[in-house]
Amino acid sequence: MSSATKRPTFILTGGSRGIGLSCLKLLLKPPVAANVVSLSRSFPPELEELKKSHDQSLLVIQGNVAKDEDNKLAVESAIKTFGSIEGLILNSGIIKFERIDDPISNNQGSLESWKEVFDVNFFSLVSILKHSLVHLRNSHGRVVFVSSGASVGGIASWGSYNTSKAAMNSLCRTLASEEPKITSIALRPGVVDTEMQAKLRNEAKEVMNSPNYKHFHGLYENSKLVKPEGPAEVITNLAVRAEEKLNGQFLSWDSEELASYRTQS
DSSP states (O other), rough: OOOGGGOOOOEETTTTTTHHHHHHHHHSSSTTTOEEEEEOOOOOOOHHHHHHHHHEEEEEOOOTSSSHHHHHHHHHHHHHHOOOOOEEEEOOOOOBBBBBBBBBOOBBOOOHHHHHHHIIIIIHHHHHHHHHHHHHHHOOOEEEEEOOOGGGGOOOBBBBHHHHHHHHHHHHHHHHHHTTEEEEEEOOOOOOHHHHHHHHHOOOOSSSOOHHHHHHHHHHTTTTBBBBBBHHHHHHHHHHHHHGGTEEEEETTSSGGGGOOOOOO
16 A cells, blocks of 8 residues: 555545545546545445455445444544545535424424434534544645535425534534634535435425425426536545635535636536
């Protein structure tokens, strides 16, 4: 692994599909050609193929970000195998379509259900940061939180998702204040053509407000969903070279502020 230790090293969560998988491909190939520790619950065939073709630079850990020991393992493995950590891409997330209280359909989220979403979408962030900050300080590294427009909205039946992503943005701002040598950014990737949108179309019609549901379904029907490669490019470039002036900000992937991190329109 001697040549691999000269490359920058990134930890990526949720890299088995969607935006995360697109980020993984970009991190591994030139011009970045980085080492990557990928932490995700699934290990699908496409990830297996990437592992085979990048055996010296890709370490795949099949685990759960909601478990502190799995986050610790990812960080320890990165240091043991590659010697440093230059950045984190915190992309893992789940959504449940449940109202706070719904006496008509009884489709309401239990407290345990909300806690499950927060364990994945928020507390996992605190966990992996606690294990990795000492190494990110040494490298003056970068942390990219993959957030959502839902973090500043209030779509009905998305309560646990909305609030967990808002908490993510707040954590990003707090990290920027506490760790000025580490550049932290929360990124809104847009409405992306991933499994989350398919789940919305299949499961959320009865619990979402009709105008919201029709809006998202219309984006799909009119081929207006964002392809994952676009925001993935911005996320990857931010992880590699985000400027300090962006520290603590919540920005959209297609914003003017991030034009220099984007080649795709």
